[in-house]
Amino acid sequence: MSEQKKFRIPTADGRMMYLFPNREAFGSGWDNPRWVTEGVELRYHRDHRGIIGAILITPAGVDKVEHKTQDRSAAVTTYVKVTDNPLLPETVSEDDWEKFAYPFGTDEWEDYAARAWYRKEVSGAVDVIETIDLSDFEDFPADVLDPASVEDPAPGFEWRPSPAYLVFGEEFGNAVPGTLTGFSERLLKDVESRLSKAKVWTHEHAKGVVRGYRKLKYEDRRTFPLHRPDKRKRQEYGISTKQFDFEIPFTKNLSAASKVQAMKKYQSLVDSIVEQIDNREVDVCAHCSGAGIVEV
Numbered sequence: 001m002s003e004q005k006k007f008r009i010p011t012a013d014g015r016m017m018y019l020f021p022n023r024e025a026f027g028s029g030w031d032n033p034r035w036v037t038e039g040v041e042l043r044y045h046r047d048h049r050g051i052i053g054a055i056l057i058t059p060a061g062v063d064k065v066e067h068k069t070q071d072r073s074a075a076v077t078t079y080v081k082v083t084d085n086p087l088l089p090e091t092v093s094e095d096d097w098e099k100f101a102y103p104f105g106t107d108e109w110e111d112y113a114a115r116a117w118y119r120k121e122v123s124g125a126v127d128v129i130e131t132i133d134l135s136d137f138e139d140f141p142a143d144v145l146d147p148a149s150v151e152d153p154a155p156g157f158e159w160r161p162s163p164a165y166l167v168f169g170e171e172f173g174n175a176v177p178g179t180l181t182g183f184s185e186r187l188l189k190d191v192e193s194r195l196s197k198a199k200v201w202t203h204e205h206a207k208g209v210v211r212g213y214r215k216l217k218y219e220d221r222r223t224f225p226l227h228r229p230d231k232r233k234r235q236e237y238g239i240s241t242k243q244f245d246f247e248i249p250f251t252k253n254l255s256a257a258s259k260v261q262a263m264k265k266y267q268s269l270v271d272s273i274v275e276q277i278d279n280r281e282v283d284v285c286a287h288c289s290g291a292g293i294v295e296v
Contacts, residue, residue, distance in 0.1 A: 005164045009140040011057065015039075018056040018137055026054050026132075036066035036129055044109060052109060056132070063135040068127050075125035079118040088117060141165065141176055141257060157266075158182035159259045180254040180262035184208065187250065190270045195277060210248045210273050215241045248273050 008018045020026040033042055041057040058065055077094035092100050101112035158181045165176035184205040191210055192200035200212040250269060256262035 006137045007140040007165075008134070008137040010060075014060055016058055016060050016062075018058065018134055020054045020056065022053055026056075034068040036068060037062065037064075040065050040067075056134075058134070063133070065132050065134065066129050067132070069130050070122060070125035071128050075122050077120065077122050080121050081117060082119050083117040085117065092118065156182075156186065157263075159262065174259040177257050178255070178259065178262070180256065180259065180266065181252060183254075183266055184250075184252050187266070187270060187273075191273050191277070194270075194274045198277065208249055208252050210250060210277075211246070213243050213245045214277060215243050246277055248276055 006019070008016050011017055037058070039059040043055045043057065045053055045055060056065070077097075079092040079094075079097055081088055081090050089100075097112075101114035104112065104114045107113050107116075159174060159178055160181065161173040161176050161178035165178070166173060185202060188200050188202040188205045188210055192198060192202065192212070195214065197216075198212060198214040200210060204211055250273065254262045254265045254269070256265055
């Protein structure tokens with residue numbers, strides 16, 4: 001299982017966003033934090049798997065934030081009714097809360113729906129200040145403010161972003177590290193389209209090789225001298241062709257920092273294969289008086 005990454009990204013107004021993938025990663029202060037550090041904001045969101053996480057927005061240049069929490073080791077919690085519904089009890093103790101609230105279900109944030117009718121009061125709690133360390137967060141590997149960075153350059157290909165980088169959801173999936181697959185058939189067709197007098201066996205794309213043949217021209221020195229109309233002889237030679245087979249292996253997985261970068265790698269792969277085939281030439285063999293030919 002991939003290790004969960006901890007990322008930060010800049011906001012359009014110059015602040016910084018830190019993503020916490022779940023309640024456990026955030027720690028205390030998840031519910032209604034009371035910030036000591038100024039300019040801090042907390043928002044909740046769901047990731048691509050439906051798990052609720054939080055985005056902490058802070059002023060730029062801070063590596064930690066502080067908030068007040070309560071030491072409730074000696075506290076007594078009571079839920080006090082804030083609605084006029086006469087069918088509901090005026091108060092519910094903490095020990096009885098779960099049994100009372102469970103039948104009413106949960107809201108979109110997976111908290112008990114009954115919380116909308118009650119105010120949570122805590123007596124005997126002591127305020128303490130806790131620190132959230134932000135120094136170990138990494139810069140998110142994409143410019144999320146640049147629309148071009150998330151553009152899908154080739155919908156027909158299959159781009160698989162690394163799950164460790166999907167902390168902000170699939171919206172930025174094309175802009176994070178991953179692997180490009182499913183391009184082998186198109187690769188063979190792109191290679192063939194750029195070669196003259198060549199045939200590529202595109203139906204063999206699943207084998208991970210570019211296989212086919214190409215017909216190359218050469219001066220055939222085994223031909224007889226040609227007779228001119230004016231009866232003079234001149235040593236001239238005809239042009240012959242020979243078919244050469246090629247078989248070039250290629251990778252079917254391209255890993256890159258983003259889909260855009262993977263597409264650049266794909267194009268470079270096409271260029272490399274075309275160059276290997278296109279640079280082939282033939283000439284007569286120097287050791288057999290022109291009776292044979294060799295690749296040069």
